Amino acid sequence: MMEAVEHRFTNELINESSPYLLQHAHNPVKWFPWGDEAIAKAKCEDKPVLVSIGYAACHWCHVMEHESFENEDVAAFMNENFVNIKIDREERPDLDHIYMEAVQIMSGGGGWPLNVFLTPELKPFYGGTYFPPRAAYNRPSWINLLQGISNAWKEKKQELINQSNDLTEMMYGRNEMLNKYQTKTSEEKISKTAFENLKNQFDKNEGGIGGAPKFPSTFCLNFLMHYYFFTKDESALNHVRLSLDKMMRGGIYDQVGGGFSRYSTDDKWLVPHFEKMLYDNALLVSTYSDAYKLTRDKNYLNVIDETLEFVNRELKNPEGGFYSSLDADSEGVEGKFYVWDKKEIENCLKEDAAIFGEYFKVTEEGNWEEKNILNCTESIDSFSNRKNLSVTEYEKLIAVCKNKLLNERAKRIRPALDDKIILSWNALMVSAFANAAKATGNKKYSETAIAQLTFLFEKFKDEKRSGAFHHNYKNEIATNPAFLDDYSSLIKTCIDVYELTFKIEWLEHAKELTQYVVEHFSDKEEPIFFYTPDWQKDIVVRKKEYFDNATPSGNSMMSENLFKLGLYFDIADWRQLSFVMNSKIQNIAQQFSASFGNWLVGLITHESGFNEIVITGKNSLKESQEILKEFLPINIIATSDTEEKQLPIFNDKNFSDKTCFYLCRNFSCEQPVFSIQELLTTINSFAH
Numbered sequence: 001m002m003e004a005v006e007h008r009f010t011n012e013l014i015n016e017s018s019p020y021l022l023q024h025a026h027n028p029v030k031w032f033p034w035g036d037e038a039i040a041k042a043k044c045e046d047k048p049v050l051v052s053i054g055y056a057a058c059h060w061c062h063v064m065e066h067e068s069f070e071n072e073d074v075a076a077f078m079n080e081n082f083v084n085i086k087i088d089r090e091e092r093p094d095l096d097h098i099y100m101e102a103v104q105i106m107s108g109g110g111g112w113p114l115n116v117f118l119t120p121e122l123k124p125f126y127g128g129t130y131f132p133p134r135a136a137y138n139r140p141s142w143i144n145l146l147q148g149i150s151n152a153w154k155e156k157k158q159e160l161i162n163q164s165n166d167l168t169e170m171m172y173g174r175n176e177m178l179n180k181y182q183t184k185t186s187e188e189k190i191s192k193t194a195f196e197n198l199k200n201q202f203d204k205n206e207g208g209i210g211g212a213p214k215f216p217s218t219f220c221l222n223f224l225m226h227y228y229f230f231t232k233d234e235s236a237l238n239h240v241r242l243s244l245d246k247m248m249r250g251g252i253y254d255q256v257g258g259g260f261s262r263y264s265t266d267d268k269w270l271v272p273h274f275e276k277m278l279y280d281n282a283l284l285v286s287t288y289s290d291a292y293k294l295t296r297d298k299n300y301l302n303v304i305d306e307t308l309e310f311v312n313r314e315l316k317n318p319e320g321g322f323y324s325s326l327d328a329d330s331e332g333v334e335g336k337f338y339v340w341d342k343k344e345i346e347n348c349l350k351e352d353a354a355i356f357g358e359y360f361k362v363t364e365e366g367n368w369e370e371k372n373i374l375n376c377t378e379s380i381d382s383f384s385n386r387k388n389l390s391v392t393e394y395e396k397l398i399a400v401c402k403n404k405l406l407n408e409r410a411k412r413i414r415p416a417l418d419d420k421i422i423l424s425w426n427a428l429m430v431s432a433f434a435n436a437a438k439a440t441g442n443k444k445y446s447e448t449a450i451a452q453l454t455f456l457f458e459k460f461k462d463e464k465r466s467g468a469f470h471h472n473y474k475n476e477i478a479t480n481p482a483f484l485d486d487y488s489s490l491i492k493t494c495i496d497v498y499e500l501t502f503k504i505e506w507l508e509h510a511k512e513l514t515q516y517v518v519e520h521f522s523d524k525e526e527p528i529f530f531y532t533p534d535w536q537k538d539i540v541v542r543k544k545e546y547f548d549n550a551t552p553s554g555n556s557m558m559s560e561n562l563f564k565l566g567l568y569f570d571i572a573d574w575r576q577l578s579f580v581m582n583s584k585i586q587n588i589a590q591q592f593s594a595s596f597g598n599w600l601v602g603l604i605t606h607e608s609g610f611n612e613i614v615i616t617g618k619n620s621l622k623e624s625q626e627i628l629k630e631f632l633p634i635n636i637i638a639t640s641d642t643e644e645k646q647l648p649i650f651n652d653k654n655f656s657d658k659t660c661f662y663l664c665r666n667f668s669c670e671q672p673v674f675s676i677q678e679l680l681t682t683i684n685s686f687a688h
Contacts, residue, residue, distance in 0.1 A: 009026050009028045011026075011030050012037075013031050013032075017479070018088040020418070021033060028076070029075040032084065034095065038083055045083070047081065048082055048153045049082065050078065051087060052086055052116075053095070053100075054086075055089050056416065057275035057277070057327045064130055067133040071133070074133075077143065081150040090324060090418070102116060102124035103128060105170060107128060111129040113129060113130055117149050121164075122540045125163045125167065128145075168540060191231075191608075192231075194603075195223075195233070204242075206246050209594050213265050214264045215262075216287075217243075221240050221244070222598070229294075241295065247284075250264065253269075255376070256409060257409070258303075258306030259307050270373060271373060274329075274335040274338055278315055281307055281315075284303075293438075293439050320459070321473065322425070325418045326417055330412070335368075337415050348408045355397070356401045359380075420472050423482055427486070427490045431489075434497050438500055439629060450497060457509065460473060467512065468520075469487065484558070488517070489551075491565075495507065495510050495561065495565070499636075502624065511565055511569060517529065526584070527577060531544060531545050546585060547596065548599060556585075559581040562577050609666050610634070610635040612634070614639075615662070617655070617660055618657045627676060643655045659674065
């Protein structure tokens, strides 16, 4: 049946590169991509616009497609009464943000698929998420909804237009939401208030923040590590360790192939939503790298290595860059690729199946839909000791068994791959490789970070607009304008790679990109950047994003970028802008701390005093690699073994054969010391 439909129909999506849009290219619905042609058609024919937004790994997007968009009768009604536009939310997050907010205002909720009805002027007047083919779940059927919207447009058009105007004005007003939170809420330090609010949401048994569904919340864990560093509050570090331990032993972590799924559907990290996103794995690698620096837990090192191995094996484009995601489904069944029958494991592992199965909780009846999601509840050390096994030998056995199962799993039909390359997500992954290189000293990670960052600069530049970049890339073509997240992630990555290699060109790239952001994304009325550049005209509202959600907000990253670059290049205006941004956000961040984790990392550093480490001398580059292995929430580190072409931060510093370590704090420098241990002692004396 599916083949017949595919051969019979072709719509305007057939020339797109997005895997999600191509999935809909053979629907009988006459889908258009977002663009001038569809908008002009709506205005010419005076029809409402249906915008349907989703992404390749979205389960319910696939369901609604099969139920409604492949139905010829439904499609005929849509084609007659609407101009239908399909959007990949990962290609156009700006449009997704705008219309998601509209639906949230109208209905109080959101999600994907996102279906929004617009006037021909692109202003929303009604919307929702998934609609079934027949009325169910307290939702109307899709066809009844379409009929109702169509009748309303014909009979009450002006009411709908007025409604859309009011809603658009309300969305403009929500850009000013931060102004409600400018009153000081507590005499306590911001970080302490935020920590206490966050602590109330700790799952003290299973780790993480809140209950099911449970997300990794990496930004909150990063804040907790910083909070521990500055206060030595053991409860902060203990919760980080509990959370990371539970995740790496649960089903959210792929025990066979490495890498993390998007989130856990339960509160024990056992049953994931099986899609694997590039950005989740990037953020988790960076968090485990910091945790490894702080604890030297070898299990965290294993997670870093296995996850990056997964990324290289399954998400790396041979030309350069990393793909976006792997679907949760294969053969139409969620998780089928990843789960196991006990008999399958026995056939594959033979005599090792029993001891492997005991550790990974494999049973005849399974732990999810009569299948086994591999998970373990204790460390290999603990299990080996309890079983009177050699830890070293059992680790080797587990590694061999995992490899056998990985090879066996490779014979299965794989989940669909979303092979577009997104700038911001790739920048986060480059930072992950750089952070892993710093923590472990692994030169291959360093080489990957440099090579992939070079690729981003080569392929994503907008050749028609000076200083601008594109958002996504595939098949030698970069498209869509880059957004604030793209620039801020790329700037941060340039700083991360500089602090790995100490090659000044990466800082110079970061400076140029920051100048572009300040010029084209600033709001003259408020120190919070817009999500879209000033020259982008195909949106109805310029929004500001400041919540740290699945990825860090562009504004929280820009605040950190501005301050660091302001120190490196001695640009006082950038340091001041960072300070004002933090001041603007601090009260809402401490009240709703779970949604502002990345902001809180910057806030606690400002609150506790910022540091600069400068290392000079013949062996400074070698010595700096040892410093990078330490968990030091400082603002910047700079190293040079030559006096040529130095940054302002090197002014008045001594250059000789002898390695000198300078610690400058709040614009005041200590006397140099001459060993790493002396430097660490001085830093720790300021920490708490």
